[in-house]
Amino acid sequence: MNRATSISISSYLHSFHSRFLSSYSSTITPTRPFPDYSPRNPSIKDTQFVHQLTTTIKLHRADILRRVLKPYEPRFKPDHLIWVLMDIKNDYKLVLDFFHWAHLRRDPTLEALCIVLQISVASRDLRMAHKLLFEFWDKKKMKLFVDDVMHFTDKLIYTYKDWGSDPNVFDVFFQVLVEAGLFVEATKLFHKLLSYGVLVSVDSCNLLLTRLSNDFDGIKMAMSVFNEYPEVGVCWNTMSYNIILHCLCQLGKIREAHNLLIQMEFKGIVTDVVSYGTVICGYCRIGELGKVLKLMEELRRMGLKPNKYIYNNIISLLCKDGAIVEAERVLKEMRNHGVFPDSVVYTTLISGFCKCGNVLAANKMFDEMRRKKIVPDFVAYTSMLHGFCQTGKVVEARRLFAEMLNRGLEPDEVTYTTLIDGYCKAGEMGEAFSLHNQMVHKGLTPNVVTYTALVDGLCKQGEVDVANELLHEMADKGLQPNIYTYNTLINGLCKIGNIVQAVKIMEEMDMAGFYPDTITYTTLMDAYCKMGEMAKAHELLRTMLSKGLQPTIVTFNVLMNGFCMSGMLEDGERLIKWMLEKGIKPNATTFNSLMKQYCIRNDMRATTDIYKGMHTQGVIPDKNTYNILIKGHCKARNMKEAWFLHKEMVEKGFSLTAASYNALVKGFYKRKKFVEARKLFEEMRMQGFVAEKEIYDIFVDVNYDEGNWETTLELCDEAIEKYLVEKT
Template sequence: MGSTHQFHTDSSPLDYDDASTYRSLVGGMQYLTFTRPDLSFAVNYPQPGPPALAESLARVLATRSTNPVWAPLPRRAPPSPLSDGGLADAVVSLRDPDLALALLSWSRSHSGSRHHDADKLPPPTPIAHSALLRLLARSGRFDAVDSTLQDMSLSGVAPTSACLGELVAAYADAGIERKATEMCERVRAQYGMLPAAIHSNCLLRLLVERRQWDDAHKLYDKMLAKEGGADDYSTCVMVRGLCLEGRVEKGVKLIEARWGAGCVPNAVFYNVLIDGYCRRGDMGRGLLLLGEMEMKGILPTVVTYGTLMSWLGRKGDLEKVTYLLSEMRERRLSPNIEIYNSVIDALCKCRSAPQAMVVLKQIFASDCDPDAITFSTLISGLCREGRVQEAERLLREAIRREVNPNLFCYTSLIHGFCIRGQVMDASNLLMEMMERGYTPDVVTFGALIHGLVVAGQVSEALLVREKMTARQLLPDANIYNVLISGLCKKHMLPAARNLLAEMLEQNVHPDKFVYTTLIDGFIRNESLDEARKVFEFMEQKGVRLDVVGYNAMIKGYCQFGMLDEAIVCMNNMRKVRCIPDEFTYSTLITGYVKQGNMGGALRLLCEMTKRRCQPNVVTYSSLINGYCKLGDTDTAEDIFASMQLEGLFPNVITYTILIGSLFKKDKAMKAAAYFEHMLINHCAPSDITLHCLVTGLTNCMACIVSSNCSGTVKMHDKGALLDIFRGLVNGNWDPGNAAYNAIIFSLCRHNMLGNALDIINKMANKGYSPDSVTFIALLYGFCSVGKSRDWRSILPNEFRQDQLEIASRYKILFDQYVAKSVGCEVSSALRLYLEERRSLKQMEHKFTCS
């Protein structure tokens, strides 16, 4: 009541005197309330509406734990109790469930004291207590929900259907499936209907997430049977769940069952279907749905493009990702940071970090702000490509932009620095990471250890492991595997064995990779007994090796000539359903070849093909080697031809075996032809190949010089090796130098300049010095690759006049085997060199005369 209110006795206002009297009365009453707080509460509390009522009661109830005289204050309320609706409004306006509980508890006790049976509380009020249940459910106070429901049930008071629906949603959102289902059934039992769609959808979503498909379909069918019981979101939940399991066709049928065949209602459903197809690897179907959207006039959204680009990026299809990004911009759809991150991730996976940096610049120019994922993806990509310095600069840029780098950023950089041998930089980053509040985890230490092992610093990696255990972080199987592998490569086998024992003590179960690494390490160090012990111990522990582990053991047996044991090991593979692969058979065939048992090797080859296991290059090379050792080069050549018919490219070992064997059989022309074939396929010769060539040419010198090994044919239809060697030997050149120069020229004419330059040092190590012919042969190489101006910085340029004349004489021979343009370019380079030399001599002469 206020003193400014107008009072009326009937439909007309009070006259002046009456109004003054009433205002005086009201003023006196207000004075009493100002001076007497107990009267203030009793007078003012019951009159306002529910929100103000709740606020007033909340102030009083909030002090109940600290104010010993709080209880009498609410009792001074007026005789008329609050209605159920008024109490409900009061509860709704309160945020604190404890206050709401206290309010309704007080209300019930206050109402009970007004009845004759004061010891018995009145039953809960349905509307107010339903509001209380909602508040408790939203606050996650499910224990109080249960007790309130029990109290209401004992009193025969039912919560409202809307309240029970909200309880269904609350229990479902909290993941309490059983309670949510019970509440849903309670609504059906008490009100003969399902909860509202918005509440039923929560339970439906939970059932789908937990793959409870039978229950989900039952609930969905019941929702469809009720008018308005299922909405678009209900169907979308079901379709999304099916798509996540790869059952996209069932999701499509669900859509068609509701809206008709071939009808997808909107972009949301298209996005779900596109994600489903892409998730199971059917990118083509996802792209077709994008086209179908456009045909039906449904505009693709940012989510549509983002979904497609994300999955295409994971597959490394940069072309389609780039196309979709440009199409998106044409539609004036602004890519969000998630889409940009997908593009960057795709580029980094394809080792195109520079292009990813271009995308980052586009992000800087747009309204998008890069996040921690953007920087971590780029930093990881740059480190994988060895561009660690750029990655570190990007880390500093992230910090400058106040983007807090995540643990993954530092882990990638630490690993990158370690691989490059920059251990100090990696340690500094580790310290910086810890200063920024990140605690190194197993992944961080694992990256540091792996980087050190790759860099060959196994001892430092072991020290890091000790620091790791000091921090109460136990290495996992991957870290042990890396360390054991590094120790085996360093021939530190006792330490590797001790690490295996430590793993078992720490209850870190070694996996098949750890055992395979140890077995392979012992075999490489010719410790077959130790490898066998590890193999048998692994079988006792019930660890099932894969084909790689069995191949390592078979390799060991074959290496020591124990072919019977190797065959038994292969048979044991089959018993445990581990199928031998081409490496298994190739290893065994190599073992038989080493023993000269070509019959056994051929039997294995037949078995290999019967089991539809394709022989590889190693298989064919082993057979070629076997026949060459027997002196049967004709059969070896037949196998070489069969190998090519199978679409396999010979490697340097295959060529070296044939070339060396043919030279031994004085078949220099065939050996030279295989060397030419080798260079045409850009297969670089190894040191053993060079040894076979030089030895073969010098040993067959008489045959090569006396016979015309090659006639005059078109360029590249014949090998230059024998003609150049013969020409140099006939010019009284040392046979060794002649062989090396012929090989160098052959490499240069096939644009293999780098390999030719490598031979220079190898010549010196063998006691041969590069000469003017070596110079001109390399000059052909520079001109063949378009670097005619670069030879000065690499080749010596001081020759005597007679040496230059010799070089010019052999140029005529060399020109027969190169393109005319290359020969002209060499002539120009020589002419320019001679002019410069002549000018230099004239200047020296003038200086001497002066």
């Protein structure tokens, strides 16, 4: 680390100087001696009583004091406690027994308590000293004043020289003040002790830093303490730096935390997995994966092993970024290093898989979680329910919901709304409204999202009037429809071709103060494009731009699809060129629409040019890209190119569609590549895809000619089962 960086971090820490410490000088004044202890002298009568009391407890030390000392109780005064302690101070057990006996009768004076604390610490019983102090301040917390702390401090200093002379007594007092939340008083004690040449231990200072780091104002004070205390002799250790690293990350100052990590190594402070983990997790929160991976390399190079907390945060970041394959790879690495995932990791991955539509992988993870006896929590169940519902697997969602209820997990508004949305998407409106009623019966209130899901479901079934009634019911309950509700209603109307009503709803939105957004315009443009009314779609785009709304890639893809469906492929190519000129990067869907239409026209040269242009712009092909190209090349009998693309897509983890399998099988069979055709046909059947009737006919004949009677009959049965309706 260079000097400039060192100065930068130092300046940053200085900026947090707290008002609590500004009054103290940074220079240490010459130490002053501890005062001599000079208690009040007892009278002759008191001396005789104390002698009798001391003799009795020494002679009967093994007996129960409350029974032995019962005759002395009426004459016992607080001062007697101190005078007796003077005679027995070298017998620690007796000191404690006698102090507890006296304490049961009346509260000890501050002086007496301080004396017992000094004796406890001198006897190396720090735990007892802490207990006595904590009980004292806990008892006084309802009527605690700053003067009490100052008075106690004075008594502790006054009794120090003659009763213990062990500086750990001040450490114990400092810790108790910190635990009681008296941070200002603790810092005042710290500076007062400096004048006597006593320095509070770094462990006690770390306790102060830890407690201060729990809220924003405390963090600022912690930063000030961290900066000032070294000036008076405190040598911060790894734990101290780790606390400040955490503080900086809490403030969102991740780069400053990283600089401090570097400074630790520069100063010779040992960095551990917590040091690195704190900064790594800070970068995870702000989504800087590159920095995370660099620090992980550095951590391993130092021979440190990432812990569960680090792995959890990295997996969470990757899932958030949609890099689910990489997240799964990190999970494997985690296991290989002997760090076993917990419910948090599994739930994060389940949610990540569901968000990217891979419900099969999410369900596999959910089952693995249960196999490993890790009980799925409410979040895990809700994530899986969301995944099933988003992919139309309402049967599985219903089963999982029942399991959730049997496990005693109570669903909330989010869970019910997720299920209702799933049923609405599947067109099962009866089940959706049944769940809505069940939700209300349980005392849960349907929200705007719940009603929006129901409105969407009704619109898709053409029940627009009922959907409007539901909106009125929603308003009667005090729930105001939002932009999403209106967009849902417009989308539903567009889906059933009622674009006139959709435009009317958009006008109503304006009147209600919910101005149409990019989604509203894009939805209507999509409807016009599908109707082949490209002029109206263009007009909407101009209106949208005039209102300052920025079109998204979805908007452009809608237009592209419209051009392609209308046979205006040259306009589609011009659209891509215009997007690139304006710095708008097309995605795979943009190019796919054009390639699909050129394939339909059997113009594979133009298709290939589009595909090459896609690569030139750095756009990564998706599953649809490969399937479009494979079908196109098969249709053009370019089987070599089709087979190459098939291999490439499998290597990238994409899967063929049924249509692509059919095209490849027929293409290879026609080119007399029987081995390849048969292999793909078997693979297709294993994947659960339905082959075309023509393909079944081919392989029934092939197996019959080869004498494979069992396979022939099996294929016949399968074909009859799959095409029964068509045959009848």
